Amino acid sequence: MDKRLLFILNPTAGVNRTFAPLLEALDLLSQAGYALTVRTTTQVGDATNFVLQYGQKVETIVCCGGDGTLNETISGIMQLEHKPCLGYLPRGSTNDFATSMGISQNPVIATEAMLASMPRAVDVGLLNGRSFVYVACFGAFTKSAYSAPQAMKNVLGHFAYVLEGIKDISSLRPYKIKVTADDEILDGEYLFGAVCNSTSIGGLMRLDHLMVTLDDGRFELLLIPSPQTAIDLQNIVRALLTQNYNSQGLVFRHVSAVHVETQEALPWALDGEYAPSAATTHIVNHQQAVRILK
Numbered sequence: 001m002d003k004r005l006l007f008i009l010n011p012t013a014g015v016n017r018t019f020a021p022l023l024e025a026l027d028l029l030s031q032a033g034y035a036l037t038v039r040t041t042t043q044v045g046d047a048t049n050f051v052l053q054y055g056q057k058v059e060t061i062v063c064c065g066g067d068g069t070l071n072e073t074i075s076g077i078m079q080l081e082h083k084p085c086l087g088y089l090p091r092g093s094t095n096d097f098a099t100s101m102g103i104s105q106n107p108v109i110a111t112e113a114m115l116a117s118m119p120r121a122v123d124v125g126l127l128n129g130r131s132f133v134y135v136a137c138f139g140a141f142t143k144s145a146y147s148a149p150q151a152m153k154n155v156l157g158h159f160a161y162v163l164e165g166i167k168d169i170s171s172l173r174p175y176k177i178k179v180t181a182d183d184e185i186l187d188g189e190y191l192f193g194a195v196c197n198s199t200s201i202g203g204l205m206r207l208d209h210l211m212v213t214l215d216d217g218r219f220e221l222l223l224i225p226s227p228q229t230a231i232d233l234q235n236i237v238r239a240l241l242t243q244n245y246n247s248q249g250l251v252f253r254h255v256s257a258v259h260v261e262t263q264e265a266l267p268w269a270l271d272g273e274y275a276p277s278a279a280t281t282h283i284v285n286h287q288q289a290v291r292i293l294k
């Protein structure tokens, strides 16, 4: 019997690109003995619904789109009892997760690698029950992740986020929050916080591969405290520019659970998608929850 594969494509994701290499990728999967079901998304939520509709009938799901489509696909997989393996063909404007996993942006090369690989388990985060695969963040510039218009992203790619981020500077402000990171309490005022499982965030922030293990059951937590003095500010700017997140001025930890309490409106971005504010936010790591072919 043929192996069954669900192929999910977001045709609107990323900078305008030709579909020709995707046909070649589909041909490769077909030649490898897969019986293909191909579905294209037309709106938010479709990728999750396709996974729920077909997920128990296939051994493999391939997702082709940006980080948002990947997030929706993984959200669906997390709801399945028997979880199919996942292949990912990045087609977004930033593709943080693909960068972190070393997945090629060329669909034919990525498909060849997928067909030759053994599955690799990766951790999945749950924030108040919603899945994320590489980052949950709040504060400065977070809004630009989900508010950059799709048409602008299609034309300008990653640069669209940078432009939206610059607009966001006017809203730069500290958030008074209590963070419990495993057993440690980090009560304070923070400009930005990220709970991540990736070496690339927003295409701008990079973590050393040696610091990040995608299947260890732990996130990397980065908090940028609100600077109290000019020297604080200098330390923070230097740490960010040199990408030395472990340095004085920033809070950087490896943790498996994060609990955030605040009285303020604190919206989050999960893999670049909007998640509403909540008085208490609980983030847990589901170690090795999804198997990725790469």
Ligand SMILES: Nc1ncnc2c1ncn2[C@@H]1O[C@H](COP(=O)(O)OP(=O)(O)OP(=O)(O)O)[C@@H](O)[C@H]1O
Binding pocket: 010, 011, 012, 013, 014, 015, 041, 042, 043, 044, 045, 046, 065, 066, 067, 068, 069, 070, 072, 091, 092, 093, 094, 095, 096, 153, 154, 272, 273
């Ligand atoms: N046909 C469609 N038209 C409009 N929006 C869609 C369609 N299909 C999916 N979507 C939604 O578009 C949003 C953005 O998709 P995605 O993140 O994959 O692309 P992107 O924003 O170009 O990439 P990236 O997030 O990596 O920059 C997702 O929330 C997804 O649900």
